[in-house]
Amino acid sequence: MSRSIDLAVIPGDGIGQEVVAEGLKVLSAVLPQDVKLETKEYDFGARRYHATGDTLTDADLEQLKQHDAILLGAIGDPSVPSGVLERGFLLKLRFAFDHHVNLRPSKLLPGVATPLAGQPEIDFIVVREGTEGPYTGNGGTIRKGTPHEVATEVSVNTAFGVERVVRDAFERAQARPRKKLTLVHKNNVLTFAGHLWTNIFNKVAEEYPEVTTDYIHVDAATIYLVTDPGRFDVIVTDNLFGDIITDLAAAVSGGIGVAASGNINPSREFPSMFEPVHGSAPDIAGQGKADPTATVLSVALLLRHLGYDTEADRIEQAVSADLAERGALPARSTSEIGDALAVRVAG
Ligand SMILES: NC(=O)c1ccc[n+]([C@@H]2O[C@H](COP(=O)([O-])OP(=O)(O)OC[C@H]3O[C@@H](n4cnc5c(N)ncnc54)[C@H](O)[C@@H]3O)[C@@H](O)[C@H]2O)c1
Ligand SMILES: CC(C)[C@H](C(=O)O)[C@@H](O)C(=O)O
Ligand SMILES: [Mg+2]
Helix, strand or coil: CCEEEEEEEEEECCHHHHHHHHHHHHHHHHCCCCEEEEEEECCCCHHHHHHHCCCCCHHHHHHHHCCCEEEEEECCCCCCCCCHHHHHHHHHHHHHCCCCEEEEEEECCCCCCCCCCCCCCCEEEEEEECCCEHHHCCEEEECCCCCCCEEEECCECCHHHHHHHHHHHHHHHHCCCCCEEEEEECCCCCHHHHHHHHHHHHHHHCCCCCCEEEEEEHHHHHHHHHHCHHHCCEEEECHHHHHHHHHHHHHHCCCHHHCEEEEECCCCCCCEEEEECCCCCCCCCCCCCCCCHHHHHHHHHHHHHCCCHHHHHHHHHHHHHHHHHHCCCCCCCHHHHHHHHHHHHHC
């Protein structure tokens, strides 16, 4: 039986261009001959915005919808006002394709440097809600530019949206050996949203008696992520808390250069999108300094989502072996790391 993957590729801005090239290199190297890989590149990001004023049109969404999955590098550029591409492209796409499960695994692999003392066991996943919370754009300003300006940014939490992501997290916890799920929120202060999350979490928990549950306020979660990250197995949390704690999670488990993510549409009505957790890193763009590992691991998540488990395993093993040897090697460029990973997955 012939198989095929039809992939939308969005390198985006800054280091997005550099790391996506390496992700594709490794993807081509890992796929068996009988799998036909078709890619279509899209120029979203700062270049498109400056050329046309567009960030993502309805016609673009129609085209993107046709693909099996999307691989994104990163968007965001100092030449574009903050928020224009983040809201106008990235969040618009996540919302349009109902990417409500934003999956962000953190695993400290053997031999990988961490700023934490010793070599703690870190192996957890964050299930970050991807379509609600303070991200929806529900807000505004009045008396703009005056000393009396008022700005609101309302967090939107629907029972439907919370329950579906909480259920997804319980399913993932149930499937893991430790079967533990932690709700991270701030229900001592954000009592309206926090109690909705807590009540739904507790109600759904009744259906998963094998899953151990606990609750941690988000401020305390940042303590434990540094002092005792081994306590976490699966974390479920809202969109903004998830954004913040996953950069911290990356920093303690090998760095932002190795943190992968998937924006998943579990019903598969729309293509899911895979991207490194990091951004376009204008400070190092164009210098060959970016670590492409996060993108390569995002390709592994993409392959797993499409049912290519063997190939995903091969990529993860190659990354693990490469990282284990890194400390002993001289610093390598973005493409040298990509080349090394491509050789490992092919061999
Ligand atoms: N998914 C996305 O497209 C995405 C995600 C985050 C930020 N952004 C955007 O990216 C731009 C820059 O944001 P930022 O500086 O806050 O975050 P960033 O993640 O781009 O950079 C933070 C720090 O991490 C470093 N870094 C990031 N990726 C790295 C890699 N692969 N290898 C080595 N070092 C790496 C950078 O050099 C920088 O010091 C902004 O416009 C922001 O909105 C986009
Ligand atoms: C760029 C921004 C919209 C985005 C987010 O906040 O989700 C980024 O920080 C991320 O983590 O993917
Ligand atoms: Mg972020």
